[in-house]
Amino acid sequence: MRTLLVWCPDWPVLAVDIVEGIPASGRVAVVHANRVIACSEAARAEGVRRGLRKREAQSRCPRLTVVEHDPDRDARAFEPVVAAVEEMAVGVEVIRPGSCALAARGPARYFGGEERAAEQIVERIAEACAVESQAGVADGVFAAGLAARAGQIVPPGGTPEFLAGQPVETLDRPQLTDLLRRLGVRTLGDFAALPAADVLSRFGFDASLAHRLAAGRDHRGLAVRRPPPDLDVAETYDEPLDRVDVAAFAARSLAERLHATLAGHGLACTRVAIEAVTADGQELHRVWRHDGLLTAVAIADRVRWQLDGWISGRRDRPVSGIMRLRLIPEGVLAHAGLQPGLWGETGEERERAHRALNRVQGILGPEAVLTAVLGAGVRRATRCASPLGATSGPRPGPRRRRGPAGCRHRRPPRCCRRRCPSACTTRPARR
16 A cells, blocks of 8 residues: 655654654653654764763763653644644554554545655644644655655555665664674565564564565555544534523523534543533633533533522622533543433433432532431331432431340340349359
């Protein structure tokens, strides 16, 4: 497959510049396991190279700024670059932070050639992210990566010839390349000329995969990523929402849209963020959390309560009405749905009752709404009232020891366990 690969040189150094603000134009080196894995151009000018130990790199460049490697930081900083590439073409696979690949056929047909497509993508990255990048096209991901480092467009069918002159160190397998060097195999062409069966039996399975790469045959295709769906719903109103009843109607329709969008992707929401923009530009934000899954009615209730608090509240009350409303599902998880009942949805009436009771409890206090739960008592059927939401009633007190019927002792002696009440004395009875 013709593959277009985008490569950002010295990406760990650029990620440090983007996230932590350390200029990449200075003398910077990123270190992992006490060895340099990336360095800036200024550091390379003073002799710093990849693979050097930290102390040796500092001896070559005393003013070197050393930063520890952080894969999460590199991935977060690379996400805007991938988004910029996805604006130009679909089906992008992230090889590693700083490198991504996609099928070259679609962009080449749209922009009128592979070279033109590569130029457009590189320009888009520079405009959107202010990041320097290079692109290369070849048959396969491995060859496209080498072509991107050289800034070349390998013609179709010319990948084996392009790879033949590359050194074996490009395989990124230090133990294998060191062994091949000692055996006299110095280029990928020499390695590809060896019989595949002999490579497998002598060097193992991983070396066999490397042999396929050296011959220009990738062992897997592109694993393109799917862009995350846009689940946010928003609505802009012609007239500002300054009345509670009008806001409640708007909240219900917007909540139904959000629930339908989530259901279309097989998702459910546990936490929803409510954003509002007033007529004078004031922005309001609030997050509502729920222990279970938020239904359309539950989302509508929370949006209505929040709008009621904003419009008729005493604190943080907006000066003007709400012109734009947006719902953002922040807590999203996979949801397969519920089995409907015979005469309606499962638990629909129960959810409605609990929602009303929770609303009353929130207004009057937790002790105002009671429910019957199993509590203490002599009989098991004894019930007692407890606040709504409590898992159990009051704990039963300590059980009193009782003697036979008619015994006057609070803690009867041993004789009362098997004898009649008339013989209740402190002296043990005869057996």
